[in-house]
Amino acid sequence: RKEVEQDPGPFNVPEGATVAFNCTYSNSASQSFFWYRQDCRKEPKLLMSVYSSGNEDGRFTAQLNRASQYISLLIRDSKLSDSATYLCVVINLDSWGKLQFGAGTQVVVTP
Amino acid sequence: SAVISQKPSRDICQRGTSLTIQCQVDSQVTMMFWYRQQPGQSLTLIATANQGSEATYESGFVIDKFPISRPNLTFSTLTVSNMSPEDSSIYLCSVRQGPEEKLFFGSGTQLSVL
Numbered sequence: 001r002k003e004v005e006q007d008p009g010p011f012n013v014p015e016g017a018t019v020a021f022n023c024t025y026s027n028s029a030s031q032s033f034f035w036y037r038q039d040c041r042k043e044p045k046l047l048m049s050v051y052s053s054g055n056e057d058g059r060f061t062a063q064l065n066r067a068s069q070y071i072s073l074l075i076r077d078s079k080l081s082d083s084a085t086y087l088c089v090v091i092n093l094d095s096w097g098k099l100q101f102g103a104g105t106q107v108v109v110t111p
Numbered sequence: 112s113a114v115i116s117q118k119p120s121r122d123i124c125q126r127g128t129s130l131t132i133q134c135q136v137d138s139q140v141t142m143m144f145w146y147r148q149q150p151g152q153s154l155t156l157i158a159t160a161n162q163g164s165e166a167t168y169e170s171g172f173v174i175d176k177f178p179i180s181r182p183n184l185t186f187s188t189l190t191v192s193n194m195s196p197e198d199s200s201i202y203l204c205s206v207r208q209g210p211e212e213k214l215f216f217g218s219g220t221q222l223s224v225l
Contacts, residue, residue, distance in 0.1 A: 044203075
C-alpha cells in the first residue's frame with residue numbers, strides 16, 4: 001500500500017461549481033501536510049498548508065482528519081484556471097522529515 | 112519563498128549520452144533535493160545534496176548513474192549518465208524553507224531520451 005494515496009481523477013467540474021477531493025495517508029506519525037498544484041509539464045507549486053483546525057485561502061479550503069488519516073481540498077466557484085493536478089504532500093516525523101507525495105488528482109474545469 | 116533557477120528546461124538526448132542539470136538558488140540553503148517525476152506518477156526523491164559532503168541517495172538510485180555536485184550553498188548539479196529511454200522524465204531540484212520547512216521547486220527539466 002502506498003503511503004499517500006489520491007484519486008487520480010479526472011474530476012470534471014463545470015465552471016462555478018464546487019469540487020472536493022481527499023488524500024489518505026497511512027503513517028500515523030505524519031505531522032505536516034500540504035497541497036501543491038501542478039500544471040501540465042510544470043513544477044509543483046505550493047498551494048497551501050493544511051492545519052489541524054482547517055484553513056481557508058480564498059476559494060480553497062483544506063481540512064485534516066487525523067482520526068481517519070486523510071486531508072481534503074475543496075475548491076469553490078471553480079475557475080477555468082483551476083484546471084491542474086493537485087498533489088498531496090505529507091511529512092513524516094519518523095522518517096527524518098522526508099516528504100511523501102501523492103500521485104495527484106487531476107481537476108478539469110469546463111466552461 | 113526561494114527563487115530557484117533550473118536549466119535546461121528541456122532536452123532531447125540520445126541513448127548512452129549524459130546530461131547535466133543545473134540548479135541555482137537565490138539564498139544559501141543547507142540541503143538541496145533532486146526529484147524525478149515519471150509520467151503520471153508521483154515525485155520520487157533521487158538524492159539529497161549537502162554542501163561539503165557526498166550526496167545521500169535513496170534506494171534505487173546510485174552515484175554512478177546520478178552523480179551530484181554541490182560546490183557551494185546556492186548551487187547544485189545532477190547528471191543523468193549513460194541515458195536510456197527509461198530515464199525520460201521530469202527532473203526537479205528543490206529546497207525547503209521556513210518554519211514549516213515548505214518545499215519549493217525549480218522549474219524542472221523535461222528530459223526525453225531517444
